[in-house]
Amino acid sequence: MKGLGTMSVTDDAIEAIKQMIVDGELRPGDRLPREADLADRLGLSRNSLREAVRALSLIHVLDVRQGDGTYVTSLEPALLMDAMGFVVDFHRDDTVLQFLEVRRILEPEATAMAALTMPKHDIDELAVLLDSLxxxxxxxQLVVNDLEFHHRIAAGSGNQVLCSFVDSVSGRTQRARTWRGITQEAAVERTLTEHRAIQRALSDRQPDVARAWATVHIAGVEQWIRQTLVEQI
Known part of the structure; x- marks a missing residue:
């Protein structure tokens, strides 16, 4: 398996920064060298280094301070390694695809059930939840909101066992969804648009439409991971 295109270059940049921390060159609280100097030293383009820094800042490994440079956060070294490890190793593991396949089977049916059984007040509150972003x-913020959105719909199905399954499987794909939001252009906007469409279908009591939108929504994440992160070689 391998990442493709700029994805693998970004992974290389992340791995290089991780190695500097492992080797003790960068310690918690240290400031990174200037972007140009670090890119030259690591043999990376400034663009790929910038993408790596952006990704690592979003998971709190690096702290970008406007006008002051980029710092390694003051997390314990073991926590830093855990946070970075999932990004570097993520594209080598296709287990997340199996969880997304299960989501694609379960959640559209839960969403269709919710279109018939979820109280109107709870459906209206889904719109409030989306507006809060x-x-x-x-x-x-989007991923936290996303988890809550799907949990409420699963609960709205009226089947506690189904809700428990959906919650369990959904949580296992959280990091994948975060990484998609970081790296795929317009992923945030697409997610919000699809959530709005699901909420409207629930509000209109259209189970078939709700099922279809839920399928499209989950399949989009699954397709992105299949094509971008875990291409077989």
């Missing part, structure tokens, strides 16, 4: 949510 504002116009320009961060990826982290």
């Amino acid at each position: 504002g116009d320009r949510p961060t990826v982290e």
Whole structure:
């Protein structure tokens, strides 16, 4: 398996920064060298280094301070390694695809059931939940909102066992969704648009439409991972 295109270059940049921390060159609280100097030293383009820094800042490994440079966060070294490990190793593991396949089987049916059984007040509250993100949510805010959105719909199906399964499987794909939001252009906007469509289908009591939108929504994440992160070689 391998990442493709700029994805593998970004992974290389992340791995290089990780190695500097492992080797003790960068310690918690240290400031990174200037972007140009670090890119030259690591043999990376400034663009790929910039993407790596952006990704690592979103998972709190690096702290980008405007006008002051980029710092390694003051996390314990073991926590830093755990946070970085999932990004570097993510594209080598296709287990997440199996969880997304299960989501694609379960959640559309849960969503169709919710269109018939979920109380109107709870459906209206889904719109409030989506509105709470504002116009320009961060990826982290979106993923937290996303988990809550899908949990409420699963609960709205009226089947506690189904809700428990959906919650369990959905949580296992959280990091994948975060990484998609970081790296795929327009992923945030697409997610919000699809969530709105699902909420409207629930509000209109259209189970078939709700099922279809839920399928499209989950299949989009699955397709992205299949094509971009875990291409077989």
